[in-house]
Amino acid sequence: MTIEEIEKEIIEEFEIFGDSWESKYEHLIDLGKSLPLINEKLKTEDRIIKGCQSRVWLNSELIDGKIVYTADADAIITKGMVALLVRVLSNHKPEAVVKADLKFIDEIGLKEHLSPTRANGLVSMINKMKTDALMLSR
Amino acid sequence: MTEQNKIREQFPILNQKVNGYDLIYFDNGATSQKPVCVINSISDFYKTSNSNIHRGVHTLSRTATELFENARKTIANYFNVKNDQQIIFTSGTTDSINLVVNGLAKDYLKAGDEIILSAYEHHSNILPWQMWAQENGGKLKIIPLLEDESINYDAIPSLISDKTKLIAITQVSNTLGLITDIEKIKSFAQKNNIPVLLDGAQSAPHMLIDLQKLNVDFFVCSAHKMYGPTGIGLLYLSEKWLRELPISKPGGGTIKTVTFEKTEYAEGALRFEPGTPNISGAIGFAAAVNFIKSVGIQTIFEHENELVQYAQTKMSELPEVIIYGVSKHKAGVISFNVKGQHPFDVGTLLDKYGIAVRTGHHCTQPLMQHLKIQGTVRISFAIYNTKQEIDFFIEKLKKVITMLS
Ligand SMILES: Cc1ncc(COP(=O)(O)O)c(C=O)c1O
Numbered sequence: 146m147t148i149e150e151i152e153k154e155i156i157e158e159f160e161i162f163g164d165s166w167e168s169k170y171e172h173l174i175d176l177g178k179s180l181p182l183i184n185e186k187l188k189t190e191d192r193i194i195k196g197c198q199s200r201v202w203l204n205s206e207l208i209d210g211k212i213v214y215t216a217d218a219d220a221i222i223t224k225g226m227v228a229l230l231v232r233v234l235s236n237h238k239p240e241a242v243v244k245a246d247l248k249f250i251d252e253i254g255l256k257e258h259l260s261p262t263r264a265n266g267l268v269s270m271i272n273k274m275k276t277d278a279l280m281l282s283r
Numbered sequence: 284m285t286e287q288n289k290i291r292e293q294f295p296i297l298n299q300k301v302n303g304y305d306l307i308y309f310d311n312g313a314t315s316q317k318p319v320c321v322i323n324s325i326s327d328f329y330k331t332s333n334s335n336i337h338r339g340v341h342t343l344s345r346t347a348t349e350l351f352e353n354a355r356k357t358i359a360n361y362f363n364v365k366n367d368q369q370i371i372f373t374s375g376t377t378d379s380i381n382l383v384v385n386g387l388a389k390d391y392l393k394a395g396d397e398i399i400l401s402a403y404e405h406h407s408n409i410l411p412w413q414m415w416a417q418e419n420g421g422k423l424k425i426i427p428l429l430e431d432e433s434i435n436y437d438a439i440p441s442l443i444s445d446k447t448k449l450i451a452i453t454q455v456s457n458t459l460g461l462i463t464d465i466e467k468i469k470s471f472a473q474k475n476n477i478p479v480l481l482d483g484a485q486s487a488p489h490m491l492i493d494l495q496k497l498n499v500d501f502f503v504c505s506a507h508k509m510y511g512p513t514g515i516g517l518l519y520l521s522e523k524w525l526r527e528l529p530i531s532k533p534g535g536g537t538i539k540t541v542t543f544e545k546t547e548y549a550e551g552a553l554r555f556e557p558g559t560p561n562i563s564g565a566i567g568f569a570a571a572v573n574f575i576k577s578v579g580i581q582t583i584f585e586h587e588n589e590l591v592q593y594a595q596t597k598m599s600e601l602p603e604v605i606i607y608g609v610s611k612h613k614a615g616v617i618s619f620n621v622k623g624q625h626p627f628d629v630g631t632l633l634d635k636y637g638i639a640v641r642t643g644h645h646c647t648q649p650l651m652q653h654l655k656i657q658g659t660v661r662i663s664f665a666i667y668n669t670k671q672e673i674d675f676f677i678e679k680l681k682k683v684i685t686m687l688s
Contacts, residue, residue, distance in 0.1 A: 166302075166635055167635075170632065170635070170686065171686055174686060174687060176629075198626070198627045198642060198643045198657075199625060199627045219625055219657070220625035220627040220628050220631075221624070221625065221628050221687060222627070222628045222631050222632075223627065223628075226618070243570060
């Protein structure tokens with residue numbers, strides 16, 4: 146599946162919840178809980194993306210020409226968002242990752258997590274995913 | 284109309300929906316909301332009296348100067364300070380502490396000297412001292428906390444030496460809401476002739492502060508936490524320090540005469556207030572003090588204390604909730620966590636219900652290290668908060684706990 150296809154799949158998945166933010170967040174929390182995202186050994190200082198409150202760990206590597214992300218977060222809502230981002234961006238050519246506009250976040254109504262005042266480090270995480278992709282594509 | 288409604292009516296910001304729910308503002312420890320009288324005092328100043336102060340001969344400038352100096356008098360009077368020149372306008376608590384540290388560093392503090400702080404200080408009452416210590420070979424000594432997170436007063440004598448030059452301590456912990464026993468601190472300090480700086484950022488909004496009775500050397504607070512505007516606060520200096528504290532921020536307005544060789548500085552508060560001050564801020568600060576007087580600080584304290592005890596009791600009934608620093612003697616603040624959950628998640632979900640709380644380390648990272656946690660969720664009250672709001676908060680907190688577990 147392409148990045149856009151996965152985004153579409155997620156949008157459909159969230160459509161069931163309609164306007165109920167509670168169900169949406171419950172789903173996000175479940176996503177956060179269900180995914181063991183990163184090898185504990187990779188949770189090192191240099192892989193931390195510091196938001197001012199919740200911390201995110203990100204590891205990027207190139208496998209057979211595709212970028213593979215593994216990640217984790219200490220807050221569960223952040224981890225749910227991280228799970229979505231990894232699901233969308235992992236296992237694609239770095240060039241595609243660099244170009245991805247990640248519109249799905251807005252469409253599923255979770256854009257508030259990307260505001261720069263949000264203390265969760267997600268904006269920095271997306272930036273890091275993209276710069277890693279850029280570096281690995283060289 | 285009930286008394287409570289009459290008060291709430293004065294805070295237009297409270298009358299709004301957040302995420303579809305009535306706003307519940309429980310982040311007063313960070314900054315309180317402002318009543319109409321404060322908002323109007325600022326806009327009236329700009330509409331009718333704005334002008335630069337102290338140097339003008341024209342009528343408007345004299346009016347503005349009078350308003351500014353009257354604000355100083357109102358505030359001095361409220362804190363029961365005899366000489367209004369002992370009240371120096373600063374940009375807030377942080378600025379005030381820096382003014383003290385940089386002034387003392389000129390002459391009073393020497394290499395090898397020691398400053399005593401408590402383990403629950405706000406970063407603003409740590410970093411200026413730490414920077415002085417690092418740059419000048421000084422040392423910080425920390426009063427530890429007891430099991431219940433209150434100050435271990437018994438440990439103080441062992442921290443005092445002939446190198447101890449000052450005790451700087453907060454009157455109310457911004458993270459725990461615990462109240463420091465200043466009389467105890469003073470008894471150790473006075474015995475050894477050590478000056479005391481009191482951080483009143485979290486006490487002035489909730490408690491009666493009589494600076495003659497308190498009789499400390501330095502007192503600092505911020506208007507924005509006491510229903511006033513941001514960007515203004517005060518530094519109170521005892522008579523002695525008003526005479527003796529060297530200025531560290533020279534500039535226009537602080538002088539009598541200037542030549543390129545030498546400057547004769549003004550006396551009193553002005554020597555510490557370089558540049559054009561926050562004139563509308565000072566006027567708004569005075570309006571805030573008048574608001575507090577109109578309600579009565581004792582009424583405010585009792586109301587908030589009732590809310591704290593009410594919330595503390597209800598929260599203690601939830602087995603998943605850990606409260607830090609449970610006490611009957613608290614000023615407006617409760618810090619807690621939900622077992623196994625990150626404060627960020629709890630705060631994010633409460634916000635979805637229109638409840639504004641603060642999460643994180645609250646600028647007290649050393650205290651977080653002592654508690655061995657990353658952060659807490661903090662609720663903090665003001666005169667306009669109600670038991671109904673706490674009931675709604677408890678109901679939604681239960682919901683949040685279910686969602687997260
Ligand atoms: C105890 C304490 N000290 C100092 C400060 C700093 O105050 P300001 O940011 O107004 O300078 C605060 C504010 O959070 C505080 O709670």
